[in-house]
Amino acid sequence: MENKELTLLEVPEPAQIRDWATENGILILAHSYQDGFLQEAAHFVGDSLELARHAAQANATAICFCGVHFMAETAKLLCPDATVFVPDMEAGCSLADSCKAEDLARYQQHLTEKLGKRPTTVAYVNCSAAVKAQCDIICTSGNARAVVESIPATEPILFVPDKHLGGWLNETLGREMILWNGACEVHELFSVETLLALQNANPGSITMTHPECPKPVRDASDFVLGTAGMLRLVKSSEAKTFIVGTEANMIYRFEKEAPQNTYLAAPGASCACNLCPYMQLNTAEKLWASLHARGPEVDVDEELREPARRALERMLAVL
Numbered sequence: 001m002e003n004k005e006l007t008l009l010e011v012p013e014p015a016q017i018r019d020w021a022t023e024n025g026i027l028i029l030a031h032s033y034q035d036g037f038l039q040e041a042a043h044f045v046g047d048s049l050e051l052a053r054h055a056a057q058a059n060a061t062a063i064c065f066c067g068v069h070f071m072a073e074t075a076k077l078l079c080p081d082a083t084v085f086v087p088d089m090e091a092g093c094s095l096a097d098s099c100k101a102e103d104l105a106r107y108q109q110h111l112t113e114k115l116g117k118r119p120t121t122v123a124y125v126n127c128s129a130a131v132k133a134q135c136d137i138i139c140t141s142g143n144a145r146a147v148v149e150s151i152p153a154t155e156p157i158l159f160v161p162d163k164h165l166g167g168w169l170n171e172t173l174g175r176e177m178i179l180w181n182g183a184c185e186v187h188e189l190f191s192v193e194t195l196l197a198l199q200n201a202n203p204g205s206i207t208m209t210h211p212e213c214p215k216p217v218r219d220a221s222d223f224v225l226g227t228a229g230m231l232r233l234v235k236s237s238e239a240k241t242f243i244v245g246t247e248a249n250m251i252y253r254f255e256k257e258a259p260q261n262t263y264l265a266a267p268g269a270s271c272a273c274n275l276c277p278y279m280q281l282n283t284a285e286k287l288w289a290s291l292h293a294r295g296p297e298v299d300v301d302e303e304l305r306e307p308a309r310r311a312l313e314r315m316l317a318v319l
């Protein structure tokens, strides 16, 4: 049946969708930035690293990936025999888009000539399979420090595509990695002025921000953490109020798994623009339709598979 026709059908409750998928041999994975409905419909919800690990170990024959395109591509690379599909093929990522494979190849060539040797290229997982294929090792927000620390301090490193995550790694690890000039359009809009105002209005609160946030926002935070690290913190901390400097759907998970606390979404400079517009393209209707259609399918070009998978597997071996 066509996706379009199915979107007109009534969508069942999340638990019914999950059961239907189980009966039909489909594993539903969802990133924590998806809305509550999609999180509830999924068999497994996680950060980028947990989702990559889950895909690698699941032995699934069909995966419906509720997230953005590079995450589904990663699942396909790590679970190559599975059919991997997504609710909306247009769900991309501004950070991934900021680093094109051809531009990266030119810059790597330029640096090789300038340095007299090819720098080790570390790529944040938020990039295309074509970019991954040109990199030595991948990292996520959950293991970036360990991945960079696994590379000898004497090695020149090019870090792509997020200049904020790369800048935070340089600061905290004392490295001087060369940074690609990319950024996430969601995290870049958090404002230090509105964050300070929210902190003043909530004395005793703890501020956690994602390393994709700009330096002034990170510097005004108590903790800089990936989404899985944030979840661990809210479950274990004595604090009761948390200001959350990441995509606002993350709060759904916090409220579900640590309901004893209060969560306040950090706002942008002039709006509450803290929802990822790409993640929002995935809806309950599109999920239901894609499960029936087993599509649209995500695939990776033959020649990219081996080098991209190698860089991902090198990451998985670190932590």
Ligand code: 13P
Binding pocket: 046, 047, 048, 049, 126, 140, 141, 142, 184, 212, 226, 227, 228
């Ligand atoms: P995590 O690696 O923390 O899941 O974040 C993914 C992402 O896209 C952040 O914007």
Ligand code: SF4
Binding pocket: 068, 092, 093, 094, 095, 096, 126, 184, 185, 186, 187, 247, 276, 277, 278, 279
């Ligand atoms: Fe990409 Fe930013 Fe959306 Fe994460 S929040 S998927 S980095 S655009």
